[in-house]
Amino acid sequence: MLTHILILMVLALALLGFWLGKRKAILAATSLHSLPVHYASYVLLMTILPASLTLAIWSLAEAWLLHDQSLTLSTTNNTLAQTDTALKSIVVIIVAVLSLFFAMQKVSPEFRARNVVEKFILAALMVCAALAILTTVGIVVSMVFETAHFLNLHSWKDFFFGLDWSPNFHGDSALSILPLLWGTLYISCVALLVAVPVGLLSAIYLSEYASSRIRSIAKPLLEVLAGIPTIVYGLFALLTFGPFLRDLFGPEGFFAVGWMSDTRSVATAGIVMGIMLIPFISSLSDDIINAVPQSLRDGSFGLGATQSETIKHVLLPAALPGIVGAILLAASRAIGETMIVVLGAGAIARFTGNPLEALTTVTTRIVSQLTGDGDFNSPETLVAFALGLTLFALTLGLNIFALYYVRKYREQYE
Amino acid sequence: MNENIISHEELAMTAPTIKISARNVDVHYDKTHAIRGVSAEIPSNSVTAFIGPSGCGKSTFLRCLNRMNDTIKNCQVSGDIMLDGEDIYDPKVDPVQLRAKVGMVFQKPNPFPKSIYDNVAYGPRIHGLARDKSDLDGIVEQALRRAAIWGEVKDRLSAPGTGLSGGQQQRVCIARAIATAPEVLLMDEPCSALDPIATAQIEELIDELRQNYSVVIVTHSMHQAARISQKTAFFHMGTLVEFGDTKTVFTNPRDPQTESYITGRIG
Ligand SMILES: Nc1ncnc2c1ncn2[C@@H]1O[C@H](COP(=O)(O)OP(=O)(O)OP(=O)(O)O)[C@@H](O)[C@H]1O
Ligand SMILES: [Mg+2]
Numbered sequence: 001m002l003t004h005i006l007i008l009m010v011l012a013l014a015l016l017g018f019w020l021g022k023r024k025a026i027l028a029a030t031s032l033h034s035l036p037v038h039y040a041s042y043v044l045l046m047t048i049l050p051a052s053l054t055l056a057i058w059s060l061a062e063a064w065l066l067h068d069q070s071l072t073l074s075t076t077n078n079t080l081a082q083t084d085t086a087l088k089s090i091v092v093i094i095v096a097v098l099s100l101f102f103a104m105q106k107v108s109p110e111f112r113a114r115n116v117v118e119k120f121i122l123a124a125l126m127v128c129a130a131l132a133i134l135t136t137v138g139i140v141v142s143m144v145f146e147t148a149h150f151l152n153l154h155s156w157k158d159f160f161f162g163l164d165w166s167p168n169f170h171g172d173s174a175l176s177i178l179p180l181l182w183g184t185l186y187i188s189c190v191a192l193l194v195a196v197p198v199g200l201l202s203a204i205y206l207s208e209y210a211s212s213r214i215r216s217i218a219k220p221l222l223e224v225l226a227g228i229p230t231i232v233y234g235l236f237a238l239l240t241f242g243p244f245l246r247d248l249f250g251p252e253g254f255f256a257v258g259w260m261s262d263t264r265s266v267a268t269a270g271i272v273m274g275i276m277l278i279p280f281i282s283s284l285s286d287d288i289i290n291a292v293p294q295s296l297r298d299g300s301f302g303l304g305a306t307q308s309e310t311i312k313h314v315l316l317p318a319a320l321p322g323i324v325g326a327i328l329l330a331a332s333r334a335i336g337e338t339m340i341v342v343l344g345a346g347a348i349a350r351f352t353g354n355p356l357e358a359l360t361t362v363t364t365r366i367v368s369q370l371t372g373d374g375d376f377n378s379p380e381t382l383v384a385f386a387l388g389l390t391l392f393a394l395t396l397g398l399n400i401f402a403l404y405y406v407r408k409y410r411e412q413y414e
Numbered sequence: 415m416n417e418n419i420i421s422h423e424e425l426a427m428t429a430p431t432i433k434i435s436a437r438n439v440d441v442h443y444d445k446t447h448a449i450r451g452v453s454a455e456i457p458s459n460s461v462t463a464f465i466g467p468s469g470c471g472k473s474t475f476l477r478c479l480n481r482m483n484d485t486i487k488n489c490q491v492s493g494d495i496m497l498d499g500e501d502i503y504d505p506k507v508d509p510v511q512l513r514a515k516v517g518m519v520f521q522k523p524n525p526f527p528k529s530i531y532d533n534v535a536y537g538p539r540i541h542g543l544a545r546d547k548s549d550l551d552g553i554v555e556q557a558l559r560r561a562a563i564w565g566e567v568k569d570r571l572s573a574p575g576t577g578l579s580g581g582q583q584q585r586v587c588i589a590r591a592i593a594t595a596p597e598v599l600l601m602d603e604p605c606s607a608l609d610p611i612a613t614a615q616i617e618e619l620i621d622e623l624r625q626n627y628s629v630v631i632v633t634h635s636m637h638q639a640a641r642i643s644q645k646t647a648f649f650h651m652g653t654l655v656e657f658g659d660t661k662t663v664f665t666n667p668r669d670p671q672t673e674s675y676i677t678g679r680i681g
Contacts, residue, residue: 211487212487293524295520295522295524296524296526296527297485298482298485298518298520298524299520299524299525299526299587299590300526300536301482301485301513302480302482302513302517302518302519302520302591303513303514303517303518303536303537303540303590303591303594304510304511304512304513304514304515304537304540304541304594305510305536305537305540306510306540309540313526313536313540314526314527317526317527317528318526318527
């Protein structure tokens, strides 16, 4: 018997239980504790759960056992598996029928089916929440393992404190994160320098000055901008903005200064990334500023303050924790951003302060280390996990700091 | 119609100086006609109470007096309102400066998320009322003293204003309004969020403020209106039904609507 037929049979039994439970509850009639549908759901759940649990455990055990045996006993395996499946089906059906019977026994007017169903719902919600958290933990754990593997093969001193990034295939690569981190932070700073003032001021304009007509046009437009895939921004950086910058600062450019040799540079990637972050910051800040109670604005106007005084002295201080949170979120997006820097920033790992020179970032190096056809067990490939984990730690730290800051600020003013 | 009768008669009876005089004021919110042809004269150095059922336009009319309605986009005000004989809706008048002269205290205490000191110093700072730090300290202390809260906050001036109790917050808000040195103080249900003790303190305070300011107070409490005001205005559905000496309005109302409202509430 195939597993999905088995599942269908259990479901059919459960539906039967639903119907039986409802009928029994309705027939009992004398002042039920719960609605008939609660008794019905109770029987349904009680039929499904033990059976599916049995099925799941059996299948897991089976897969595990077969995996061990398959190497040695491939011929006898087939018959063994068949008897096994038949046995499994019978056991599961018996479990389902028994639990259906048992649940039906419990259906009586005093039985608090409603509370039990409520507990089931709670449990289901908790399982989902736990699943989300466990997945994250799982990802981190796998990253940690691969990173440990890498650090076994490569000196941690070089990774954290070296000054060179030059992977090669002779096995003596210099793989230091510092030049990459420099590129990441430099480009992110440029992006934030563009995005924070523009985004914040546009949010102030939209929430405090714009008429409702302008607002109703501009706000959706900004949100559309936030939905553009980053690869499109990357193309814009590579094909339009980079050449434009070179036309200004290149050797044959408008200013004839020769500060820029390539179209790819810190400024190319940073400014385009800043443009990408503008709607992110302005949309969040706009919501935050709008959430400042109207009574504070009234209070300030009522004392004879002008609009800009009100914004500067009352609204912004009140909205500050939220705005700082928005900026830190934008910073973690900038640090983790990949496509724009892959296309716009270049591939040279070095420490340079000139924003018109090419640099490379942590994310671009992760991409390039994993997209080659290198040996998956070489330090040159495994370094990607160490880079990824460091990046993760960085953004995590940023988010924790944002939360801590916001909470401290709130405590002060609540 | 009856507005004319009111103003003449009442003028003859009390004859104080008129601080604010409104003539034929109409207010529309889009299609809602919230205030219909209201005329009233608010004397200086006295407390005027606005009473009336919910939604009758008390707050709307109060907000006309310092042009706070300008901040509501769909609000249209017409008619004349004079402060010391000067039309406050004249294009030459800067509403920002007007609001410094006509201060406002709101129904819900709304301290800024700043320290108590900064809250009270807010108005003097933006209007440049203090010459230096010690001058500002003096203004803040005096305002807090007059709002009867100095004793409670003098040791924690740098603590956030939002950390005080509701009644303390409201008194800080009153101090904040006083510190701007207004001539008129508008109060929209200033005690509605307060317990009886804090209410009594604020009522006492309002009575003292009368020495220096014209106070206009919106209230839902007949007792409060009777206790602290010299003049009472009864609004109903956007019209000013009756306006006169508080004693007369409460003991011998001219209009049957006033009488039914007052008696319905009191006894
Ligand atoms: N911002 C606004 N937009 C549209 N209509 C408004 C607005 N504010 C008030 N109104 C309307 O104007 C009328 C008068 O409202 P107002 O707030 O002045 O009443 P009120 O007498 O202060 O009532 P309450 O005692 O409940 O505070 C009401 O019908 C109200 O619905
Ligand atoms: Mg009101």
